[in-house]
Amino acid sequence: MAEKVLMKGNEAIAEAAIRAGCMHYFGYPITPQTEIAAYMAKRMPKIGGVFLQAESEVSAINMVYGVAAAGFRVMTSSSSPGVSLKQEGISYIAGADLPALIVNVQRGGPGLGGIQPSQSDYFQATKGGGHGDYRLIVLAPASVQEMADLTVKAFDLADKYRVPAMLLADGTMGQMMEPVELPEPQNSNVEKPWAVRGTNNQRKHNVVNSLYLKPEILEQTNFERFERYKKIEENECIYEEFMMDDAEYCVVAFGIAARISKNAVIEARKQGIKVGLIRPITLWPFPKAPLAKAAKQVKGFVSVELSMGQMIEDVKLAVNCSKPVNLCNRVGGMIPSPEQVLESIKNLVKEAE
Amino acid sequence: MTTQILIAGFGGQGVLFAGKCLAYEGLFEEKQVSWLPSYGPEMRGGTASCGVILSDEPVGSPIVSNPDILLAMNLPSFDKYESQIVKGGKAIVDSTLIERKAERSDIDAFYIPATKMAAEAGVPTLANMIMLGKMIKESGVVSIDNAVEAMKKVVSAKRADLLEANVKALMAGYNY
Numbered sequence: 001m002a003e004k005v006l007m008k009g010n011e012a013i014a015e016a017a018i019r020a021g022c023m024h025y026f027g028y029p030i031t032p033q034t035e036i037a038a039y040m041a042k043r044m045p046k047i048g049g050v051f052l053q054a055e056s057e058v059s060a061i062n063m064v065y066g067v068a069a070a071g072f073r074v075m076t077s078s079s080s081p082g083v084s085l086k087q088e089g090i091s092y093i094a095g096a097d098l099p100a101l102i103v104n105v106q107r108g109g110p111g112l113g114g115i116q117p118s119q120s121d122y123f124q125a126t127k128g129g130g131h132g133d134y135r136l137i138v139l140a141p142a143s144v145q146e147m148a149d150l151t152v153k154a155f156d157l158a159d160k161y162r163v164p165a166m167l168l169a170d171g172t173m174g175q176m177m178e179p180v181e182l183p184e185p186q187n188s189n190v191e192k193p194w195a196v197r198g199t200n201n202q203r204k205h206n207v208v209n210s211l212y213l214k215p216e217i218l219e220q221t222n223f224e225r226f227e228r229y230k231k232i233e234e235n236e237c238i239y240e241e242f243m244m245d246d247a248e249y250c251v252v253a254f255g256i257a258a259r260i261s262k263n264a265v266i267e268a269r270k271q272g273i274k275v276g277l278i279r280p281i282t283l284w285p286f287p288k289a290p291l292a293k294a295a296k297q298v299k300g301f302v303s304v305e306l307s308m309g310q311m312i313e314d315v316k317l318a319v320n321c322s323k324p325v326n327l328c329n330r331v332g333g334m335i336p337s338p339e340q341v342l343e344s345i346k347n348l349v350k351e352a353e
Numbered sequence: 354m355t356t357q358i359l360i361a362g363f364g365g366q367g368v369l370f371a372g373k374c375l376a377y378e379g380l381f382e383e384k385q386v387s388w389l390p391s392y393g394p395e396m397r398g399g400t401a402s403c404g405v406i407l408s409d410e411p412v413g414s415p416i417v418s419n420p421d422i423l424l425a426m427n428l429p430s431f432d433k434y435e436s437q438i439v440k441g442g443k444a445i446v447d448s449t450l451i452e453r454k455a456e457r458s459d460i461d462a463f464y465i466p467a468t469k470m471a472a473e474a475g476v477p478t479l480a481n482m483i484m485l486g487k488m489i490k491e492s493g494v495v496s497i498d499n500a501v502e503a504m505k506k507v508v509s510a511k512r513a514d515l516l517e518a519n520v521k522a523l524m525a526g527y528n529y
Contacts, residue, residue, distance in 0.1 A: 006376055006388070032392055115393065176415050177373065177388035179380050256414075263413035338414055 004179035010035035016148035023049035033105035061089030068098035071195025077103035091130030095210030099158035108333035116333025117171030122310035144178035239287035247276030253304035264341035295319035361402035362426025367481035372403035387415040479522035486526025
């Protein structure tokens with residue numbers, strides 16, 4: 001086993017990306033994710049990689065588009081307002097069927113908002129934040145270890161399906177330090193016959209593009225892309241179940257909200273309430289099946305979020321509104337306490353009786 | 354067993370670094386640890402704090418809102434966080450910068466003139482390590498031997514010349 005080191009979540013993302021073979025980083029600084037860019041600025045020149053601070057987020061995402069088209073592992077990172085700026089480019093990357101990693105270490109919004117942690121970009125991340133029909137593979141880490149592991153996973157999945165992936169973290173995950181066992185360095189050796197990196201006059205040239213003026217063809221590319229999305233939904237959904245075996249109530253939460261909810265679940269169990277936790281690790285694809293299964297077992301759900309209630313819509317869809325789904329939340333950079341979550345669990349119990 | 358520690362003071366006093374040392378000490382003892390800083394627009398002279406959790410179980414929420422131990426390195430921090438310490442908890446107070454005593458009688462407060470001691474020892478930036486040493490003495494949350502070993506990991510090779518001073522300050526606090 002490799003030695004565990006203490007690292008900030010942001011640094012763990014950067015180091016894991018390099019170890020996953022990402023040699024190109026483009027970004028623009030914004031709190032609370034600037035450590036990613038700082039780490040890349042320090043490391044990339046030493047290993048022959050590229051760190052480039054672009055003049056804006058729009059510029060950075062288009063540089064990502066370019067490197068992705070050439071078939072190399074590439075990433076950008078930002079926080080909420082900066083990720084909004086990137087949306088046009090993300091839509092183009094999705095429309096051109098290119099793999100890339102976009103990291104969003106969320107802060108409170110809307111607008112410039114604040115710099116404290118938030119999860120209020122859930123809709124933007126999971127429903128296609130830019131224009132057109134498309135999806136991102138969205139991974140939501142809940143520890144510094146997962147910041148590293150899911151970064152590698154995101155690159156692998158993006159390459160496998162030719163779909164851009166997003167790591168959706170938040171300010172606490174980015175700023176906190178925890179022991180982390182860094183992944184072994186790997187060479188990404190996924191064949192990319194579509195990449196535009198010169199033909200040597202040996203083959204017909206490749207075209208990377210998201211413009212299709214013939215609607216019949218554009219429709220076909222959409223159909224084909226959604227076939228891949230279907231495979232992703234079937235094969236790549238990840239979630240964690242905690243104390244769900246005999247649970248009569250279920251908390252649903254991801255990222256930092258799941259960490260806080262775990263404390264509340266443990267305390268509720270001590271007080272004799274049979275409650276468990278389902279933590280989506282992929283937000284898209286969303287773990288619909290385990291929630292549907294849980295709906296047959298439990299009397300109700302609490303969705304714990306750092307938003308005005310975004311994931312709760314997916315929870316309600318997954319359980320077909322067959323059981324009550326309550327919201328427990330704080331917003332604007334405020335974070336719910338374990339006591340607040342416990343109170344919500346108790347309210348749910350009262351309502352169910 | 355889970356211990357939640359909050360270290361708070363002015364930016365520039367080494368509050369975050371003291372927390373990092375403590376987290377490494379916990380890691381050295383194979384405890385589960387987390388370290389979460391306050392982050393904001395503060396610069397040197399503003400307020401800074403970090404929460405460290407040392408536990409035998411995986412750490413759930415990394416947010417320390419009710420610390421078992423508070424290290425208060427300035428008066429605003431002591432004023433703000435004294436009321437949040439758990440009943441029966443401990444406060445380590447830098448008595449050079451905080452003239453008042455604890456208002457609560459249900460906590461154990463320990464006073465140490467860390468800033469003055471650091472200045473007299475010619476290491477004015479190491480009051481944080483003196484506070485940490487005192488905290489280890491009064492709480493036993495990690496062993497002092499391991500703390501010294503962990504310090505060797507935290508102080509980077511580039512700054513090896515600072516290691517000795519840091520360890521000396523830690524021991525000065527421990528033996529006060």
